[in-house]
Amino acid sequence: MPPRPRPVVRVLLLSVFVVIVVVSALSRRPPAWSRRFGTNFAAVRSNLVPLEAHIISKCPDTRDAMRELILPVMQQVSDKVDFKLNYIGTPVGDDGIKCKHGPDECMGNILELCARELYPSAMTNLGFIYCLTKQYRDIPKRALVEDCALEHRVDVRALNECATRDDGAHGLQLLRESVQHTADANVTISCTIRLNNEIYCIRDGGKWKQCPQGPGVSDLVATIEKLHGSSSSSSSS
Numbered sequence: 001m002p003p004r005p006r007p008v009v010r011v012l013l014l015s016v017f018v019v020i021v022v023v024s025a026l027s028r029r030p031p032a033w034s035r036r037f038g039t040n041f042a043a044v045r046s047n048l049v050p051l052e053a054h055i056i057s058k059c060p061d062t063r064d065a066m067r068e069l070i071l072p073v074m075q076q077v078s079d080k081v082d083f084k085l086n087y088i089g090t091p092v093g094d095d096g097i098k099c100k101h102g103p104d105e106c107m108g109n110i111l112e113l114c115a116r117e118l119y120p121s122a123m124t125n126l127g128f129i130y131c132l133t134k135q136y137r138d139i140p141k142r143a144l145v146e147d148c149a150l151e152h153r154v155d156v157r158a159l160n161e162c163a164t165r166d167d168g169a170h171g172l173q174l175l176r177e178s179v180q181h182t183a184d185a186n187v188t189i190s191c192t193i194r195l196n197n198e199i200y201c202i203r204d205g206g207k208w209k210q211c212p213q214g215p216g217v218s219d220l221v222a223t224i225e226k227l228h229g230s231s232s233s234s235s236s237s
Contacts, residue, residue, distance in 0.1 A: 047228065048080060048081055048082040048228070049080055049081050049082065049195065049196055049224050049227045049228050050081070050082050050084075050194070050195070050196055050197055051073075051081040051082065051083045051084075051193075051194075051195055051224065052083070052084045052085070052086060052185075052193070052194045052195075053065065053066075053070055053084075053085050053086075053191055053192070053193050053194075054085075054086050054087070054088055054182045054185070054187040054189075054190065054191065054192040054193075054194070055085060055086075055087060055088070055190050055191050056087060056088050056089075056099065056100055056101065056105055056109065056190040057087075057105055057108030057109050057111075057112055057132065057133065057136065057139050058101040058104065058105040058108060058136045058137070058139050059100075059101075059136060059190045059191070060136065060206070061190055061191045061203040061204055061205070061206065062133055062136065062190055062191045062203075063133045063134060063136055064191075064203055064206070065191035065193065065203040066126075066129075066130050066133055066191075067130075067134075068203075068215075068217075069193065069201070069203075069215065069217060069220060070126075070193070071126070071130060072217040073217055073220050073221055073224070074122060074126065076217075076221050077221055077224045077225065077228075078122060078123075080224055080225065080228040081224060081228075083122050083126070085112070085116065085126075085129065086178045086179075086181050086182045086185075087109045087112075087113070087175060087178045087179055087182060088100070088179065088182050088187065088188065088189075088190050089106070089109070089175065089179040089182075090179075091176065091179065091180070091183075095172065095176070097172065097175050097176060097179055100190075104139060104140055105139070106175065107139075107140045107163075108132065108139035108140045109175055109178075110163050110171040110172070110174065110175050111132075111140055111145065111159060111163060112125075112128075112129045112132065113171070113174040113175060113178055114159050114162035114163050114171060114174065115128050115129060115154055115159060116129075117162060117174065118154070118155070118158050118159065118162060119154065124152055124153065124154065127151075127152045128148050128149065128151075128152040128154050131147070131148035131151055131152060132144060132145070132148050145159075162174075185197075187199075189202055189204050190204075191203045191204075195220070195223065195224070195227075196227055200213065200220065200223075201213075201215050201220075
């Protein structure tokens with residue numbers, strides 16, 4: 001039997017029932033933002049370059065990094081990277097997580113992790129997450145979650161089930177694993193972007209920092225293409 005959530009987290013997860021409601025109609029046409037990715041997500045997942053962003057959901061630096069670098073880069077080289085989002089937090093006791101901006105941020109992180117679990121394709125999960133992040137101050141308000149779910153064809157019933165499964169233990173476990181992965185990578189700042197398992201650039205305090213290759217979209221695209229080309233050449237030799 002999985003451990004029961006700590007009281008503060010239990011309250012947080014029970015709140016998900018209130019925050020998430022059933023959206024009865026989902027658009028059949030993918031949103032314009034998603035269509036710009038193309039249709040390469042069914043391609044063989046070999047030789048992909050690891051690209052990862054370590055974030056917290058209620059953070060302006062997360063919003064800026066996604067808008068200025070992550071999304072434009074993914075629109076160009078999504079077929080060349082293995083992209084992941086992971087979260088920053090502090091383990092509390094045996095099974096709790098403390099988030100920088102409180103329980104609402106923990107809930108937002110869990111909702112976004114559930115979206116990633118339910119929709120592995122970045123075409124869907126990253127679009128939904130960025131939709132929330134654009135209005136990060138409102139995370140996890142009901143209207144925002146509903147609107148973003150509708151726009152990006154996310155089933156909020158499935159999202160709710162994921163976040164609250166086993167009395168909230170499943171969603172909390174997703175967050176614990178993500179936070180532990182970030183800690184293992186020695187990352188503490190949102191938003192930290194890592195490429196090929198090394199820090200590439202950090203967005204912090206409204207500025208780009210520690211970006212030796214430059215924070216521009218073309219810089220990151222060129223670096224990814226170079227790494228991808230080297231990986232492809234090595235595997236074919």
